[in-house]
Amino acid sequence: MNTSTDSKKPILVLDNINLSFKGVKAITDISFNVYEGEICAVIGPNGAGKSSMLNVINGVYIPQEGSITFEGRQFSKMKPGTAASMGIGRTFQNIALFAGMSTLDNIMTGRNSFHKATFWETALNMGRARREELASREEVEKIIEFLGLQSIRKTPVSSLPYGLQKRVELGRALAAQPKMLLLDEPMAGMTMEEKLDMSCYIQEVNANLGTTVVLIEHDMGVVMDVSDHVVVMDYGKKIGDGTPEEVMNNQDVIDAYLGVSH
Amino acid sequence: MSTDTPILSIKNIEVLYSRVISALHGVSIEVQKGEVVSLLGANGAGKTTTCKAVSRLLEAERGEVSKGSIEYNGVDIKTMSPYDMVKAGVVQVLEGRHIFGHLTVEENLLTGSFIRNADSASVKRDLEYVYSRFNRIKDRRKNLGGLCSGGEQQMVAMGRAMMAKPNLILLDEPSMGLAPQLIEEIFEIVKTLNEEDGVSFLVSEQNANIALKYAKIGYIIENGRVVLKGSAKELSESDSVKEMYMGGGGDEVSFSDVKYYHRRRPCMV
Amino acid sequence: MYYREAGRLVKSFADDRRMLPLKEDRLLSTLFVVGVMYILVTAFASDYLLSAIFIPMMVLGVATLGLNIATGYTGQLSLGTAGFMSFGAFAAFNLVLRVDWMYIPLAFFLAGVIAGLVGIVFGLPALRIKGFYLIVSTLAAQFFSEWIFNAYPWFLNYTTSGVVNLPPFHYRVFPFQELTPLNDAFWHSSRGRYLITLTITIALIVACKNMVRSSTGRNWMAVRDMDIAANVIGISVAKTKLMAFFVSTFYCGVAGAMYSYCYIGNLDFMIFNLRRSFLVMFMVIVGGLGSILGSFLGAIFVYGWPILITRLGDWIFGGGTLDTAFVENNSKIVVGTIIIVLLIREPGGFAALWNTTKQKLRVWPFSK
């Protein structure tokens, strides 16, 4: 969905982010904006630092330098809990579901911020605890229906195939009703059919709920069709930033990622 | 043994993880002696699984080849252990390099030679030989492997494999996370090892351009199936390969119109 | 199985969330609890059965459930269960001793709370230390408890022998005791103690089941399965862990108090030693990590096996043939073997075996 250019307002501003592990640079001087309501794709070769970038945005990694501004609030280091409470949802490259729980329970955990009942209220199954459980269940059922997960509601997630696990993970992120979704390779390892489904979900969430989406994706077809804005990373640096068309015609990007033309 | 027995022949294999999750459904690949064959595909398409099926490392991850067969020099490898495979001359260089971080570069290389029970003089010779092929790591021999840069680690991993004197190297994603000039350098070394030392290679890559530049034959693997096979030249000129791996939007499927289509479709699961 | 889920329409989320979704299950469990546990057992079981079989099994089951909350549900390995039990036992004793109006159920509850607070203190390192390193903290709790109740005689009311009998006439079981139809003597008898233990145990099971099927339990399991992901979706890992430690040690504390008052009838710090901690851990492993049913199955098996062997020996070879050392070594070998075999074959323990059996019965005889 192309947002009109005049209404572009950044929801997320990354300013001069630097990240290294034990002296090895993972991200060097990266700055870019993500605009409200857009789908932003981050592309680049494996190991370019894309996942680390998402981890910086929602506070799993703490950058040595730089700042993150989300909805006008600036942080030099984000904490995962803060990110979640401000409305940043996330899925992971190597699926991070709670393996010992069912699909339903996994998605229910996504709604934890809506649960105010204390543990003793839940222990005694008191009014508030019960009401919250039922209210969450209602919301979660909507997500289950949207993602077509009805039949595996009570199946332990560890026994689901890869594609479905990815979908459950998206469901868990959606359950928190995030303002911004960070999706780390949501379509990796999927069949064409599953990829179509997944891009449908992403676009529908984006269009109907107005959720901003940042996704890492390798399939250029998906990137070109789905995204409004593309950021290209290579070797921990940003080498391209713009509309899909601009990026595709950028010589640096072609050299580094799409391959040296021969 | 007749000369046209391929060094590696994968025949229609299927792979299951934990007895349920199917990762490969029907992959057939052949590598002739002295060839560089590249295996192209996206993340999660099944390249690594294919390599691990050959090196028998699958079992360590609760995976198994449930159908089909793999032959190395005409011998079925079904009953062989990872140890047997290395002993027989097939070494995998793992994706993500997997250097022993707390061992020095030289110790890393030495671990590769254990399989041969060689005497120290010949090990020393081999070390020198590996250093001559991988100039960059010679000065770093006393450094800890974990502190080397990505490119150096890739070279240590390949050098470590060479210490086993292999006939076939399964090279999994050598370009991952490396700068373009380094990727070029790594592939140049592959070329030398192939041409001068006669090592055959099965290289799994996402970077189609570089892989096809150095390979003779290419296979394209998608969602656990081989969808295309051809000489490197054919493949790099093919439109569909260009589309999928070298950028450019496809017209066949449009991901942006998909939502209406989905809504009318009954749920698959 | 004569009944199954097939064909039942669940019409509301509230119905779907019930502890026992099937009407027959509800009926049968009510019948079992009320008819068998409350009426039949109370009416007919011998004193020996009550005080040497039923009471200890339930008490240990509660302790196992406590450990299961920390280890099975939240993934925090604890080796200090017996230590936490002793905090509960000593707290109950001192409450009854020093507070005039104290009566047993309230003392047990407060003992649980006090043990729970101790649990939070020893759980605090869990916020920084992970995995095996954490056993230092719970082992410290274990040894600290063994030492403190020995070093400071105040806790034992300056008893020189190191053991305090808990004579029944020293404590009030209920407030307004005089208004109830049953007198003190009844509640102090094995029958009365059995009823108290049974009621508390059932209440604790229901409370645990309630927590596990709601946000509390989901957060525990989320932290257990992948704490980074839990953190990313906004679950406070620190709060969840401390809460789990509190609830876990609350259960252990209540179990400890019941152990002293309802089972052995005296207070002795030597009993709550490391070996007992391990016994409770065996009960968890054998029964099944993260299972309420398993906690009790484990307790029944590990506690019951030596008794069974002794009885069998008596029956086959005549009374008193098997000496205690033999029985003890035999149970060690058997329980040890069963733990290893279960871990290899069925890591879910007896609870998982029970579920598989149930599953098989459900489709029997149409499928294997």
Add this chain to the structure above:
Amino acid sequence: MWEWLPFFLEVLVGGLLSGVMYSLVAIGFVLIYKSSGVFNFAQGTMLLLAALTFVSMTERQVNFWVAFSITLVLMVALGIIVERTVMRPLANQSLLSLFMATVGLNYFLEGLAQGVWDSAVHGVDLGISNDPIFLIEKFPNLGLDIIISQFDIAAAVIAGSMILGLTLFFQYTRTGLSLRAVSDDHMAAMAVGIPLNRIWAIVWAVTGVICLIAGLLWGDRVSVSFTLTAAVLKGLPVILIGGLTSIPGAIVGGLIIGASEKLGEIYLAEYFGGQGIEHWWAYTTALIFLMIRPTGIFGEKEIERV
């Protein structure tokens, strides 16, 4: 103003010497954990089993070295059997399952050891003199009036040379290098053809040998009985302070715990009701260290990848 110093030193030296013995137990732990991620709780019982086996032979007038060799062979065999029957089927399981398996193994061996032998208290005499050494008599020039236990010195020397030997073995031999490779990265080790099972078997066998030596030293010091299994509880805080994967860590951790235990007993116990603080004191020390460094002094800090 330095009057307290000789006594302090005497306590410190005594503590450090017993610390070396803790290190010896801890090294068995570290080897197994490093190579396979198994936190071997059965260490203490293996130690008891070794000591009991040895004692039951010497008590029947079997020659010291014959008994020693037979026990050695049995312990190596035990290590290999454990690796085969317990650890191998459990490979790839969660660390918690592996730990619990060793707890089960511990219980099994405990029952076995006492079932086959008995639960009586045995003495073991390695022929090391127990007489104290008065340092001022031996080395008058030092000017230190300290008493040191001769047995402690001998035990520390034996334990120390054992540790030194193991360290050299793992630093310079092919097997040692393989072991370090395996502990770094299982998958990579398999990829270069290092046979994991063989390495694990070697490690368990070496642990068996360590258990024998430690069992004899501890046995001579505190007699051979069921309480010997408590050695495992001495080893725990040691490896946790040092870091589960570090051999130098086990040594330093042993010295720290040994010294802190003795010093605490002498200088702190009076503030804590008089006696018996040594059990929890070691753990509190460990806890303090871990709060500063959650993975021990030499332990590796993992970067969690998501």
